Amino acid sequence: MHPVYVHIKKELSPFYAEEEASAMAKWISSDILHLSTLELYTGKDMNFSTKEWEELEDILRRLKQREPLQYILQEASFCGMSFHVEQGVLIPRPETEELVEWIVSDYREAGQVRILDIGTGSGCIPVSLAQLLPEAQVSSCDVSAEALRIAAMNVKRYGDKVTLFCADILKEELPECQVDVLVSNPPYITESERTDMEANVLDWEPELALFVPDSDPLRFYRRIARKGLDWLSEGGALYFEINRAYGAETVRMLEALGYRQIELRKDLSGNDRMIKAIRP
Ligand SMILES: C[S@@+](CC[C@H](N)C(=O)[O-])C[C@H]1O[C@@H](n2cnc3c(N)ncnc32)[C@H](O)[C@@H]1O
Numbered sequence: 104m105h106p107v108y109v110h111i112k113k114e115l116s117p118f119y120a121e122e123e124a125s126a127m128a129k130w131i132s133s134d135i136l137h138l139s140t141l142e143l144y145t146g147k148d149m150n151f152s153t154k155e156w157e158e159l160e161d162i163l164r165r166l167k168q169r170e171p172l173q174y175i176l177q178e179a180s181f182c183g184m185s186f187h188v189e190q191g192v193l194i195p196r197p198e199t200e201e202l203v204e205w206i207v208s209d210y211r212e213a214g215q216v217r218i219l220d221i222g223t224g225s226g227c228i229p230v231s232l233a234q235l236l237p238e239a240q241v242s243s244c245d246v247s248a249e250a251l252r253i254a255a256m257n258v259k260r261y262g263d264k265v266t267l268f269c270a271d272i273l274k275e276e277l278p279e280c281q282v283d284v285l286v287s288n289p290p291y292i293t294e295s296e297r298t299d300m301e302a303n304v305l306d307w308e309p310e311l312a313l314f315v316p317d318s319d320p321l322r323f324y325r326r327i328a329r330k331g332l333d334w335l336s337e338g339g340a341l342y343f344e345i346n347r348a349y350g351a352e353t354v355r356m357l358e359a360l361g362y363r364q365i366e367l368r369k370d371l372s373g374n375d376r377m378i379k380a381i382r383p
Contacts, residue, residue, distance in 0.1 A: 105146045108132045169303040182231040187256045191249030193312040195227035198370045202344045202377050207235045214238050221287040226254030233264040244270040283336050288344035289323030335382040343378045350375030
């Protein structure tokens with residue numbers, strides 16, 4: 104392997120598992136230092152510019168502090184698209200792609216469906232839905248001004264097809280709306296689950312996007328489902344990404360509100376992760 108790859112991997116090995124350190128070393132060698140695959144495996148030339156060496160040292164310093172690669176790159180991939188991300192927003196996760204795929208498969212033939220996403224973050228859900236369901240009218244809200252600023256960059260990047268607005272979903276006063284689909288990946292990690300979390304999430308991703316109190320883990324789901332009784336059209340559907348520990352409880356809460364055809368799905372890792380329910 105190229106000596107720069109060996110150097111990067113050696114630097115990162117005390118901080119990351121073998122596989123992760125190798126993947127990062129490959130990524131830095133190809134994307135930052137522009138080595139071709141052939142050079143990566145056979146090259147020996149260390150003719151990098153001062154700027155490239157400085158950039159490499161900066162990236163290694165940040166990675167050693169467990170800063171997520173996506174924040175360093177300011178890019179995250181989601182549903183085959185590339186999203187601008189910064190520390191103020193959650194890095195989009197593969198589980199959320201599965202939620203988007205579920206909605207797309209249900210509404211592919213539906214034409215002008217109205218969709219509201221709650222908790223925009225980077226805008227990955229609404230922007231992907233607007234791209235994959237070209238006739239849909241998609242809007243999305245967040246309480247975080249920083250999230251809305253970053254989401255606006257992604258909305259612009261993909262053709263300005265999503266309406267963003269600021270709203271605190273937990274507050275009483277909310278604008279009136281009528282939609283066919285409500286979707287949300289709200290904060291769902293309980294405070295007591297903090298201890299199981301990796302430093303790269305805990306130290307870097309926004310608390311506002313992650314946590315709910317132990318005393319009320321379903322607070323966002325209950326609130327959105329209650330609003331859904333007014334906001335959803337006849338036959339309209341709710342789609343949630345959920346905490347895998349609360350699948351059964353979330354189903355019971357939706358049943359108690361009268362929702363029908365409730366479907367709990369597992370993600371690719373086999374965890375309860377998504378719920379769909381139809382407005383009563
Ligand atoms: C788990 S993140 C999801 C972000 C994005 N949808 C995704 O899937 O990557 C939850 C989002 O909900 C937002 N949020 C937290 N509390 C909120 C509230 N009371 N009202 C509206 N949005 C809120 C956070 O700012 C954050 O962007």
